[in-house]
Amino acid sequence: MLHHASFNARDPQAVATVLAEMLVATAVRAPSPPFPQGAWFVCLGDDYGSLLEILPCGTVLDQKAPLGIGFDPNMRLRSGSHVLLSTPNSTETIQGIAARMGWHCELVDARLFKVLKIWVEQETLVEFLTPEIAPLYRATFGWGGMATLDVKLRDLESQMAAAIAAKAAVQSGHREELADAVSS
Numbered sequence: 001m002l003h004h005a006s007f008n009a010r011d012p013q014a015v016a017t018v019l020a021e022m023l024v025a026t027a028v029r030a031p032s033p034p035f036p037q038g039a040w041f042v043c044l045g046d047d048y049g050s051l052l053e054i055l056p057c058g059t060v061l062d063q064k065a066p067l068g069i070g071f072d073p074n075m076r077l078r079s080g081s082h083v084l085l086s087t088p089n090s091t092e093t094i095q096g097i098a099a100r101m102g103w104h105c106e107l108v109d110a111r112l113f114k115v116l117k118i119w120v121e122q123e124t125l126v127e128f129l130t131p132e133i134a135p136l137y138r139a140t141f142g143w144g145g146m147a148t149l150d151v152k153l154r155d156l157e158s159q160m161a162a163a164i165a166a167k168a169a170v171q172s173g174h175r176e177e178l179a180d181a182v183s184s
Helices: 012-023 091-101 134-141 143-183
Strands: 004-009 026-029 040-043 051-056 059-061 069-071 083-086 104-109 114-120 124-129
Touching: 004 012, 004 124, 012 026, 012 040, 012 051, 012 091, 012 114, 091 104, 091 114, 114 134, 134 143
Parallel strands: 004 051, 083 124
Antiparallel strands: 026 040, 040 051, 059 069, 104 114, 114 124
């Protein structure tokens, strides 16, 4: 069970407020200390105490720093981390909020499920499962999907490898055609 996740933002209060709107949750300023000044929580108010910690840009988790929180003014905001969240809002509602904020948003078909990707402040990936797309995700990764999950993943892997190989062959053919045209 995931209870909380954290990520950095240039404007933690604005990000927390908008994510709270998207999730039908509550944004509240984090206590400082122990959190850095300007940190915010997005509290879902569910039975698990789920929340997001939105930390000011430059905040890093450092075991040697006081309270485990340090500062790196050269911190990169883009990373390999992201979070996938369920929301009671529709896909259209989330897309509208993202558009209002100027955040890139796309509905992606990952073949086993669909997901709505939002690039918060154009730097941090937060994905959403809306009521209309969540059932397929749960059918794949929930308890009911565990018996066939590995078979589905290997099938997807084979399909994707074949698609990538076909695309590379087409691109290679175009390069050869272009080289022939240039040398003529």
